[in-house]
Amino acid sequence: MESLPDTPLLEMRSVSKIYGGGFLQKAGKVALKDFSLTLPMNKPRIVALAGESGSGKTTAARLALGLLEPTSGQILYKGVDLHRISRREALVFRREVQAIFQDPYEVYNPVYKVDHVFNVLVSRFRLAPDRAAARPLIADALRVVGLDADEVLGKYPHQLSGGQRQRIMVARAFLLKPRLIVADEPVSMVDASLRAAILSIMLKLKEEFGISFLYITHDLSTAYQYSDEIYILNRGEVVESGDSQAVIDNPIHPYTQLLIRSIPIPDPDLKWEGKLEIELENVPE
Amino acid sequence: MAVRGVSFYVRAGETFGLVGESGSGKTTTDMAILRLIRPPARVEGGEIILGDTDLQRCSEEELRSLRWNRISLIPQGAMNSLNPVMRVKDQIGDAILTHEGRLPGKVLRERIIDLLHTVGLSPDVYNLYPHELSGGMKQRVCIAMAIALRPQLIIADEPTSALDVVVQRLVAETLKDVQKRLNAGLILIGHDMGLQAQMADRIGVMYKGQFVEVGPVRAIFKNPVHPYTRLLISSIPSIKQKHQPPPAAAWEEIQQAGPQDEPGMQEVEPEHFVALSESIALGSAG
Numbered sequence: 098m099e100s101l102p103d104t105p106l107l108e109m110r111s112v113s114k115i116y117g118g119g120f121l122q123k124a125g126k127v128a129l130k131d132f133s134l135t136l137p138m139n140k141p142r143i144v145a146l147a148g149e150s151g152s153g154k155t156t157a158a159r160l161a162l163g164l165l166e167p168t169s170g171q172i173l174y175k176g177v178d179l180h181r182i183s184r185r186e187a188l189v190f191r192r193e194v195q196a197i198f199q200d201p202y203e204v205y206n207p208v209y210k211v212d213h214v215f216n217v218l219v220s221r222f223r224l225a226p227d228r229a230a231a232r233p234l235i236a237d238a239l240r241v242v243g244l245d246a247d248e249v250l251g252k253y254p255h256q257l258s259g260g261q262r263q264r265i266m267v268a269r270a271f272l273l274k275p276r277l278i279v280a281d282e283p284v285s286m287v288d289a290s291l292r293a294a295i296l297s298i299m300l301k302l303k304e305e306f307g308i309s310f311l312y313i314t315h316d317l318s319t320a321y322q323y324s325d326e327i328y329i330l331n332r333g334e335v336v337e338s339g340d341s342q343a344v345i346d347n348p349i350h351p352y353t354q355l356l357i358r359s360i361p362i363p364d365p366d367l368k369w370e371g372k373l374e375i376e377l378e379n380v381p382e
Numbered sequence: 383m384a385v386r387g388v389s390f391y392v393r394a395g396e397t398f399g400l401v402g403e404s405g406s407g408k409t410t411t412d413m414a415i416l417r418l419i420r421p422p423a424r425v426e427g428g429e430i431i432l433g434d435t436d437l438q439r440c441s442e443e444e445l446r447s448l449r450w451n452r453i454s455l456i457p458q459g460a461m462n463s464l465n466p467v468m469r470v471k472d473q474i475g476d477a478i479l480t481h482e483g484r485l486p487g488k489v490l491r492e493r494i495i496d497l498l499h500t501v502g503l504s505p506d507v508y509n510l511y512p513h514e515l516s517g518g519m520k521q522r523v524c525i526a527m528a529i530a531l532r533p534q535l536i537i538a539d540e541p542t543s544a545l546d547v548v549v550q551r552l553v554a555e556t557l558k559d560v561q562k563r564l565n566a567g568l569i570l571i572g573h574d575m576g577l578q579a580q581m582a583d584r585i586g587v588m589y590k591g592q593f594v595e596v597g598p599v600r601a602i603f604k605n606p607v608h609p610y611t612r613l614l615i616s617s618i619p620s621i622k623q624k625h626q627p628p629p630a631a632a633w634e635e636i637q638q639a640g641p642q643d644e645p646g647m648q649e650v651e652p653e654h655f656v657a658l659s660e661s662i663a664l665g666s667a668g
Contacts, residue, residue, distance in 0.1 A: 149546035243630050260630065288403045289573045293617045293627030315546065318576070318619040322627075345621050359551040361576030363618040365599045369580055373551060 104176040106276055107136040112170035114156050129153040130333045141303045143310040145320035148330035158281045158313045162196055192222055195270035199282040205254035212250050214269050238268040242298050260291040267298055281313040296323045321345045329353045385410050385591040392567035399582030400571045407591040408571045412537045416455055450481055454528040456538040461520035464512040470523055471508045477527045497526040501556050518549035522556055529560050539571045575618045587611050597654035607656040610636055
């Protein structure tokens with residue numbers, strides 16, 4: 098994929114996704130409405146898509162991964178519309194854009210050793226001529242996420258902790274030297290104590306290896322700590338976006354303000370203030 | 383052994399936060415309090431005292447009347463434990479009738495509507511089925527059931543973990559509110575340290591089936607002493623300030639260290655207890 102110097106890495110232009118509906122049917126369900134986002138080519142960014150359940154954040158992630166087709170709007174990777182991508186370009190996209198999902202356990206096949214998740218990639222993308230040659234590549238990827246190949250390879254998924262399994266997923270994505278990793282709630286199944294450690298790897302991959310991230314989360318605290326830019330989504334629409342720290346320190350949209358006022362601050366001296374001016378029945382679900 | 387040598391108390395009107403990783407023994411501890419531990423697991427020793435009653439010595443019959451009446455449990459994922467084919471009124475009514483015997487219909491109805499009001503639900507909910515309610519409303523119905531018999535002690539196991547953040551705050555405040563009204567003790571189990579900071583008066587940190595530190599909420603957050611607690615506190619992300627979390631290696635190191643054989647709890651300041659072995663010098667405090 099050759100592209101002009103100022104072409105963005107990823108561009109989502111007024112993307113909408115509507116489920117159901119159609120001729121003579123009642124209106125479909127709008128999962129995402131008029132969503133636009135740009136990731137620059139040469140300046141790695143961690144962009145958080147934050148929202149509650151049903152906000153459309155996972156839909157946006159699946160669209161960016163090319164797993165869903167937009168109902169309207171365009172998604173371009175290095176200037177090429179994912180909808181009109183050639184086979185050769187698609188292979189590049191599949192390699193350069195990786196995903197990490199919420200439940201690392203689901204990705205593993207329990208009857209295979211964890212080596213399997215790496216071996217599949219090595220042969221599919223011809224990263225090395227044989228297993229012996231692939232071993233140092235895999236060991237290197239594991240080292241980047243703070244794991245020792247001698248300790249984890251050769252084990253079955255159930256012999257590893259949840260934190261280790263999720264870090265192996267990051268190593269697997271890293272093995273392909275991607276430009277972009279879409280991480281959908283990557284730490285919500287991991288024990289709270291280990292979340293920070295795993296998210297720090299995301300920072301490291303951005304800073305040392307120039308990998309950009311779409312970080313999908315319901316947790317504004319980690320978005321605040323780890324992302325450069327944030328999009329707050331509510332019912333499929335972006336209500337506020339911008340520099341993560343600026344948006345969270347000084348939220349302007351009432352919905353963002355409501356979210357931030359609801360977060361339990363881990364400081365017994367900063368208790369929830371006042372009462373929320375909202376009834377349970379009126380909280381968007 | 384899932385838990386051992388666990389000692390703590392909860393005062394009337396007080397919230398005791400029980401925190402720890404998955405598998406640290408939080409839920410085992412609350413099941414032990416309710417004597418719901420099933421064979422082959424068993425409680426080997428110790429006393430569990432509620433007011434002036436030793437639960438370990440109660441007969442099954444006595445226990446049955448104690449549960450709900452004096453202690454109630456909001457189990458993990460409570461909202462999914464509602465019976466899908468029973469209306470809200472029947473679910474709450476059942477809990478009352480089982481323990482108090484027959485009541486005139488009108489009295490029961492008023493009592494249920496009053497309970498719904500207490501947890502911030504409108505009387506319209508009375509006739510609804512669980513599937514007609516949102517997650518937060520279902521969780522409030524579970525709280526209404528738990529307080530129906532005005533217990534002295536409420537045990538809430540991750541009462542808001544499946545809820546979105548706005549609903550979480552509303553439900554957490556509801557729980558706090560009903561606790562205050564009843565002047566009941568509350569044991570709040572969960573690993574969300576933000577929620578613990580907001581709700582708990584005292585906190586017990588469990589690690590590998592033992593308490594490593596017990597103390598007032600401010601002491602635990604501002605002056606943690608045990609290495610595990612310190613790591614736990616320094617890992618919490620906040621929207622108030624950016625900070626550098628400890629690396630994964632620090633966690634692995636502490637996990638390999640394993641539990642101590644006979645950790646003695648030492649009082650490092652009033653009501654603040656730490657399991658200290660010789661390797662953890664007191665000087666590391668603060």
